[in-house]
Amino acid sequence: MDELIIGKKYTIHSYKHNGNIHRSWDEAILLDIKEEYLVFGNNKTKVTEADGRTWKTKEPAILYFFYDRWFNIIGQNKKDGIYYYCNMASPFVMEDETIKYIDYDLDLRVFNDKTFKILDKSEYKYHKMKMNYPEQIDTILNKELDLLIEAVRNKEYAFDEDIIKKYYEMYEQITKSQK
Numbered sequence: 001m002d003e004l005i006i007g008k009k010y011t012i013h014s015y016k017h018n019g020n021i022h023r024s025w026d027e028a029i030l031l032d033i034k035e036e037y038l039v040f041g042n043n044k045t046k047v048t049e050a051d052g053r054t055w056k057t058k059e060p061a062i063l064y065f066f067y068d069r070w071f072n073i074i075g076q077n078k079k080d081g082i083y084y085y086c087n088m089a090s091p092f093v094m095e096d097e098t099i100k101y102i103d104y105d106l107d108l109r110v111f112n113d114k115t116f117k118i119l120d121k122s123e124y125k126y127h128k129m130k131m132n133y134p135e136q137i138d139t140i141l142n143k144e145l146d147l148l149i150e151a152v153r154n155k156e157y158a159f160d161e162d163i164i165k166k167y168y169e170m171y172e173q174i175t176k177s178q179k
Contacts, residue, residue, distance in 0.1 A: 041171030065092040070144035081112030
């Protein structure tokens with residue numbers, strides 16, 4: 001793995017199980033290096049879909065990518081509080097200054113009051129059949145989804161608002177110093 005540098009810009013590539021690119025983000029600034037995960041920040045970042053369409057994110061986000069967990073967490077700083085979008089995904093790899101992972105369709109949306117909803121179950125079932133996900137992947141993802149929900153309930157990782165606010169401040173300081 002490349003040497004990781006706090007404040008450095010990286011890109012993100014999300015793939016599907018069949019190896020095809022799913023989506024990419026042109027910027028994620030490294031904020032913290034932990035034993036279990038890396039923390040990045042971005043804002044108004046260009047996102048490119050597999051079909052070439054592009055759009056920009058709307059608000060500042062703090063992103064957690066895990067070495068050994070089958071999910072990643074995006075904390076979104078909206079006007080009425082922090083919301084989370086969690087992707088069920090393979091652990092990431094870092095290659096050529098790019099964070100890479102396989103997206104497995106299932107998502108967990110966590111609202112500012114910490115209620116949550118599991119999203120895209122039908123998309124997961126469709127891709128599981130179409131791309132022939134091994135049974136082992138299905139077992140891992142269901143177990144990891146349970147662990148993710150438990151983390152929401154226990155306010156672990158990004159789900160502790162004090163920690164995520166600290167990362168927002170850190171992100172703002174880094175981006176101001178880079179201008």
